Amino acid sequence: MSEFVMPSLGTDMEAGTLYEWFVKPGDAVQRGDVIASVETAKGVIDIEIFEDGRIDQLLVEPGTEVPVGTPIAVVVGAEPVAAAAVPVPVPAAAEAHPMDQKALVRPSKPEPAHNGKRVRVSPVARKLAEELGVDLSQIVGTGPNGAISRADVEEFQRRGAAAPRVEETAPPSRVEQQPVVEKPAEQPTKAAAQKGSTEFQAAMRRAIAAAMARSNREIPHYYLETRLDMGRPLAWLEAENQKRPIRDRILPVVLLIKATAKALVDVPDLNGYWVDDALRPSEAIHIGFAIALRQGGLVTPAIHHADLKSLEELMAAMSDLIMRTRAGRLRSSELTDATITLTNLGDMGVEKVYGVIYPPQVALVGFGKVMEQPWAVNGLLGVRPVLTVTLAGDHRASDGRRGGQFLDVLAKHLQEPDKL
Amino acid sequence: MKTNGKNGHGEMVTLTYREAVRAAIREAMQKDERVFLMGEDVGSYGGCFAVSMGLLEEFGPERIRDTPLAESGFTGAGVGAAIAGMRPIVEIMTVNFSLLAADQIMNNAATVLHMSGGQFNVPLVIRMATGGGKQLAAQHAHSLEGWYAHIPGLKVLTPATLEDARGMLWPALQDPDPVLIFEHTLLYNMKGELPVQPVEVDIDKAKIHRHGNDLTLITYGLSLHKALEAAEQLATEGLDVEVIDLRVLRPLDTTTFIDSVRKTHRALIVDEGWRSGGISAEISARIMEQAFYDLDAPVERICAAEVPIPYAKHMEEAAIPQVDSIVAGVKRMVGEYV
Numbered sequence: 001m002s003e004f005v006m007p008s009l010g011t012d013m014e015a016g017t018l019y020e021w022f023v024k025p026g027d028a029v030q031r032g033d034v035i036a037s038v039e040t041a042k043g044v045i046d047i048e049i050f051e052d053g054r055i056d057q058l059l060v061e062p063g064t065e066v067p068v069g070t071p072i073a074v075v076v077g078a079e080p081v082a083a084a085a086v087p088v089p090v091p092a093a094a095e096a097h098p099m100d101q102k103a104l105v106r107p108s109k110p111e112p113a114h115n116g117k118r119v120r121v122s123p124v125a126r127k128l129a130e131e132l133g134v135d136l137s138q139i140v141g142t143g144p145n146g147a148i149s150r151a152d153v154e155e156f157q158r159r160g161a162a163a164p165r166v167e168e169t170a171p172p173s174r175v176e177q178q179p180v181v182e183k184p185a186e187q188p189t190k191a192a193a194q195k196g197s198t199e200f201q202a203a204m205r206r207a208i209a210a211a212m213a214r215s216n217r218e219i220p221h222y223y224l225e226t227r228l229d230m231g232r233p234l235a236w237l238e239a240e241n242q243k244r245p246i247r248d249r250i251l252p253v254v255l256l257i258k259a260t261a262k263a264l265v266d267v268p269d270l271n272g273y274w275v276d277d278a279l280r281p282s283e284a285i286h287i288g289f290a291i292a293l294r295q296g297g298l299v300t301p302a303i304h305h306a307d308l309k310s311l312e313e314l315m316a317a318m319s320d321l322i323m324r325t326r327a328g329r330l331r332s333s334e335l336t337d338a339t340i341t342l343t344n345l346g347d348m349g350v351e352k353v354y355g356v357i358y359p360p361q362v363a364l365v366g367f368g369k370v371m372e373q374p375w376a377v378n379g380l381l382g383v384r385p386v387l388t389v390t391l392a393g394d395h396r397a398s399d400g401r402r403g404g405q406f407l408d409v410l411a412k413h414l415q416e417p418d419k420l
Numbered sequence: 421m422k423t424n425g426k427n428g429h430g431e432m433v434t435l436t437y438r439e440a441v442r443a444a445i446r447e448a449m450q451k452d453e454r455v456f457l458m459g460e461d462v463g464s465y466g467g468c469f470a471v472s473m474g475l476l477e478e479f480g481p482e483r484i485r486d487t488p489l490a491e492s493g494f495t496g497a498g499v500g501a502a503i504a505g506m507r508p509i510v511e512i513m514t515v516n517f518s519l520l521a522a523d524q525i526m527n528n529a530a531t532v533l534h535m536s537g538g539q540f541n542v543p544l545v546i547r548m549a550t551g552g553g554k555q556l557a558a559q560h561a562h563s564l565e566g567w568y569a570h571i572p573g574l575k576v577l578t579p580a581t582l583e584d585a586r587g588m589l590w591p592a593l594q595d596p597d598p599v600l601i602f603e604h605t606l607l608y609n610m611k612g613e614l615p616v617q618p619v620e621v622d623i624d625k626a627k628i629h630r631h632g633n634d635l636t637l638i639t640y641g642l643s644l645h646k647a648l649e650a651a652e653q654l655a656t657e658g659l660d661v662e663v664i665d666l667r668v669l670r671p672l673d674t675t676t677f678i679d680s681v682r683k684t685h686r687a688l689i690v691d692e693g694w695r696s697g698g699i700s701a702e703i704s705a706r707i708m709e710q711a712f713y714d715l716d717a718p719v720e721r722i723c724a725a726e727v728p729i730p731y732a733k734h735m736e737e738a739a740i741p742q743v744d745s746i747v748a749g750v751k752r753m754v755g756e757y758v
Contacts, residue, residue: 122715122717123714123715124713124714124715124716125716142755143717144718144752144753144755147755149717150685150716151716
């Protein structure tokens, strides 16, 4: 038996209001199931459960606000011998960050079982499955003695990625224009509908204020900027898009996301969290993509494993995120997992953006508008589409030289769009 | 030895491993008058494996010294000479016979620096032949270098290539502490090309001889060549195997093989020594300690069968790692997926 607690969904969240239960006592649940939605200053977030079992009791009524860490449901393990999760109650006043979230909700981890037999999983396969959130019990091992190998997990993920969970409420559809702003929300957020947008706005402003004030107070930012000749990548993309039906076309921002992810593979110091006076680099690259809300405010949900996704997958992931963000249907893991933030204010005509890092992340990459500019090459002056990219780095975690290397490799990756 | 003209590294010569060791001894004797060679039959007979052929004529009986069949005595003399300021090279005919000198090696050479509170280094080099494959049976064919790698105070080298046979002796003589060099008997006739000008080598790093992504073969000595041949065969079947020559068994260059295992996620250790308590067990343990979460399959070992090395040719072959057993081991570990 274990307690399911109110999760922390961001640096700035101290309490959440239970909005709706999707389960009732007696229901069987599986790791990854959405069992409730919680209203925070950032909208209504779906909450996933991280263990298999059965709901025993619901402890909190919809509409009740409880501090982060408060038990809100009791879950009974599916197998009688399953170890009880160790709930770690977090005092409401304690500062929560994304890592707390993981510590909080990682409960007992039952061995994947086929007919009650213990399944062999190689250590690296287990680690990878955990990073990707893959359910090992779904995989048939092909390694020595039928063990699940790294290749099995990758293969499963590759096949699985083609059919992601689709939210019933907001079927994803392609966004044809630069998606960051301007696109009207498909529907008002539930929170806005319920509470009236003024109050919701105020709450979101307060949340942003808390996070940004903390950032400015604690993080010694350094800033770097460089200008990129976008002629080659844009020409490549245009040619590429000519071959595609309109609904499958790829937006330029996708190239920027992928190039950023690839550059982070080369310069990993910028990808991760500053926790307990130390940099905790993250192997997984989850790019928080700043999405402005029509009614004001913004959220930065994560595009998971951006470095491993193809351009098509990134385009689909981004469209889906934008749609669900504006519909107020984000998942908790998407709100807490970002390891770096990317902001693109180019379509607002902004030439360059100097970002404020979202703690405990350690970097923010900003892209401005692509503008035709005079550009000298080999002593000749020409006109090129030029994009200014900036990096805001946490000087505790990295130095300007590393930041410079990052921008340098980012530029190089963009100049080879066919390899992105 | 014959000169072949140029090839990028300057002038090259074709020579055998035996000649490479001899060239290394000759060069050391020319460069440093404190260096001398002693051992059974190293003088008039030219060495049991003909390594020192011609050196007596070149350097005289003062510096190329035949000894009685008394390993403990002459190894002890080497320890004393080293403490007194000489740079002796002691040749022990095979590693099996080194057990007669084990007291001098372990209780004196390896410990005097410690026991004297740091007053006396023992800059001694002991060379010996090791390994099976020549039907020399159970008193001449064992691979006990892993035992010596157990002992703090010693450095243990296993030159597997002409370059190392030629290059490791000089840095070993420069080392202020005792260094053991194990030359596999089947390598003495190996032929290859080396630059005429000696190439400097280190005596503390393992070397990646072949890069690959599917599995790491970790080995040393003669088995390096079997591992490389196995890797060639596996490459024709689409398996991309990395091959590491440890070169130095003590201190082990852990970084090189751990980094490799982190990349390939699989490790197979090939060791002509016995499995139980051998150097292969040490390597496997370090992989568990440092790279467990990067493993995609259990670490495996191909070692000598746990018997005294047999005399009969087919049984001797069956007792020690061979190309076929390495190929089969790799395939077993990789499973269905490549």
